[in-house]
Amino acid sequence: MGLAPFWSGRAGRGCRLLKGPADEDIPVYRVYFSLTGLPGQWQVIPSLCSVTGRLSATLNLGHWPAGGTLYVLWADDNGPRAASSQLPREGTYTLDNFSAEPGPPFLAVTRLSAGTNQFTWPDFITNYTLISATNLRASAWSPVAEPDIPATGFHRVSVGNSAPARYFRLERQ
Secondary structure, three states: OOOOOOEEEEEEEOOOOOOHHHHEEOOOOOEEEEOOOOOOEEEOOHHHOOOOOEEEEEEEOOOOOOOOEEEEEEEOOOOOOOOOOOOOOOOOOOOOOOEEEEEOOOOOEEEEEEOEEEEEEEEOOOOOEEEEEEEEHHHHOOOOOOOOOOOOEEEEEEEEEEOOOOEEEEEEO
């Protein structure tokens, strides 16, 4: 994955309650992630802790190094809330169609001189192109004319600061 600041995951139909209500303290899966897997290093993913519909989440992972591991954990409390309840003690949940993919690559901008900015993103990201526009309408975006020159692990595109002002973003090809 390399430097992937965001991760997106989807759980098809999500965690679904199949057999009516249950008498649980936490009535669904709890989903957590960690970059280390160590105790105290797990963070809950609230948007994946639901019983209805298609679920998705985007995680800000900060610096996730190439070859690093992302741990995802589904947990169920497996316990009744009250022994005297007439409801089932445990809900029945299922997870189907889970997928994960890296989010959009991070685009860095560095001022090289008074007249030039350089845009960089990791060189293992090969299916994105730098595009620009003078306004934010969807039809106004087009690939930049300046060449992409990979060097020292990054795509590098140097762009002159000319009028009119331009907006920049990466677009998946």
